[in-house]
Amino acid sequence: MKIDYIALSIPIFFLLIGVELLFGFLQNKKLYRFNDALTNINLGTGSQIVGLMVKGFFFLAYLYLYEHRVYTFENSWLTWLLLFLGVDFFYYWFHRMSHEVNALWAAHIVHHQSEDYNLSVALRQSWFQGWFSWVFYLPLAVVGFDPIMFVAMNSFNTLYQFWIHTTTIRSLGPLEWVFNTPSHHRVHHGSNPKYIDKNHAGSLIIWDRFFGTFQKEEEEVIYGITKPLNSWNPIWANFHYWQELWEMAKSSQGFDKVRVFLKPPGWQPAYLGGFQAPEEIDLTTYKKYDYDGLRQDHVYVFFMFLLALGLATAVLFLKSSIEIIPLYATMFYLLVMLGITGGLMENRAWLIPAEYARIISTLLVALLFWQHPDFNLIMRGTSILVLVNLIWFSRVVKQIRTQSNAILH
Template sequence: MNTQEVIITWATPVFFALIALELLVAKLRGRSVYHSTDAINSLGLGVISQIVAVFSKLLTLGIYAWCVQRFALFALPANSVWVWITALLCYDFFYYWLHRAGHEVNILWAAHVVHHQSEDYNLSTALRQTGSGVLLGWLFYLPMAIVGFPLEVFVVVALIDLLYQFWVHTELVGRLGWFDRVFCSPSNHRAHHAVNDKYLDRNYGGILIVWDRLFGTFVEEDDTDPPVYGTRAPLRSWNPLWANAEVYWATAKDAWHARHWSDKLRVWLKPPGWRPADVAERFPKPAFDIERERYLPALSRGLTIYSLVQFALLLGMAVQFLDLAKHLAAVELLGYAVFLVLSLTALGALTEGRRIGVGLELARLLATAAVPLLTGGWFGVPRLPAGTIGAGAAVLAVSAAVVLWLTASTTGQIGSDKAVSGRPSP
């Protein structure tokens, strides 16, 4: 197990312990900072991001290692404290520019938007990550390879920068005085996630907020203008595949409809929201309304509990997938990845309260039972005891019966996309 895997292994239970602590503190303070279906969607997107990362490491880390070997200007030692400190500062600097570009260049926003789609702001939002950021994000860190920072140093400082940003995604930590002036903090990052005019596209720093102060993108959180979270083009879906594809699809449609070839290119490179004049005229979109209804389809308590239990089981499978990634054959690993992504998509449709979600969930349960019944094993496990297969099939049969019972007893909710009015509790 390499250093990165060790850190992730230890960090994951800490993440969930802190989420539980945030829930407890919020309850004690009489605050509502979580909505179950939103949290399932955010955590599911985090799972998909990790699944994609298993297959993308060869591209991102392979290119970095290749550049270090061939173009490094210096042979920086991996056993030097100053190399590590400098590497972390450099990584955070380049992260600032990647993050800023992710808000100013539409094709980069198409990937980064996933992290901003939640209309809640809590620790589960921190784990809501893109599955397509790998396509272009690695370009911003190549200067570190050219300088000569070893691959193992780059990997660890990247992980440190990412892990640091987890704790700043909370509404329960207030102002921190001098700390807010130097580091990215919960207050600074709340402003970053807000869609209010005064906060829009500010505070990009990962660990240090001084980059924003240096380059003119800093804004302080204002108690008289509380942050409103989400995006200016709300996702309004719990479908994780659509969450990753929505901006790419909207941009592709605008490029297709644009009459001028220059606009077909510019729509990808301009800031998010920019549209060719002829396209905007023929295909207008509603104006942004900060008082819009938040997306929260009605879901019975029974279906909410069912969804949480099923998501916990899928999360356990995802952990197994990440462990298998070290030695499972590529074809079987890909099959498991597809199974998990489609399962999360089916669960998303169910939590949207749509009729098709019931059918997709039943199909998911059937497929989950079919794999061990037909093969005698599971992904990465060639042979399971007959008792285990029987018990698993029984659990899935009970799950199917529960779904049918719950949806039959909540006629009128299923098939409704009605959103709940108002904003999250302050």
């Protein structure tokens, strides 16, 4: 049976985030910012939802190649060890390519946008990376690693990378030689020029040491990307670099229009100014993006966040028992909700009609299925919740309008 290890790990993620929050609190360090952490987790939620659309295809491709394999690895400890090394090796190359090819970076960039570094950053994942990352692992199917074993090992590799997104662990002594650690991965998230495109490892740092991309953590790491995203909107986070590439392709000539997508980040045709090397960060003027919306919206934003998280978790666990149209409709609804939450955190003018439209359409769906024998209880519960939501949101809007006409933009 194919088990969704990532979905099963959700409670552990939140437990560890709670531990890190508590640690920061006890040490009097501000490790998390409300808006940044919420955006990170919302991006993780969206990534799992969008990922559902393609995971099945990937598994079929893997299965097809496995059926035409050249060898069969029997289930033994040696096979597990080889598979561990194999998955980690291909992860290194997938990850390195994601940093060195613009079209792949356009997806992977999402994981690097946060200017903080804490466990919630581990959940900040691109919505579209999963559409191509699987191609890198197909050689493992051809040489004969069992698909179920592969899924388990690939999940392990992803889960391993959760705990290394922390500043609370400084160094792990001799383990730093072999394993990817918080220190090595902090370097990977740095926007300081010397840290860019270094330490692409998954579980083992040996690949970076071997292929020449290793960098030790030295001066303080400044987290994020060289041109900050400056937004809490998860949809924009997934598309901003595509737009940048598209604009560059439009002003390029001839084959350069294609080259833009294949070259590394920073590349530009000579007639547009040539390669743009990352610049040293001036710590005296450096400031994190910190738009904080309205304080009184925080509770509503948190409510939206919990609603999306709860609904997404339900979809992940119940996906096989939901029919395709309601499943896709719910997935689309969830993505819209994540976008609106981002809009609310930035006090965007469009958020008011968008959120009213979301609430009213939810109410209409609940009323439509009011009598449905399978759903009547859920729909009645939903209707009450939506009515409360409607009243609450109208009060939030009143506050936004009376206190911040100028802030809506």
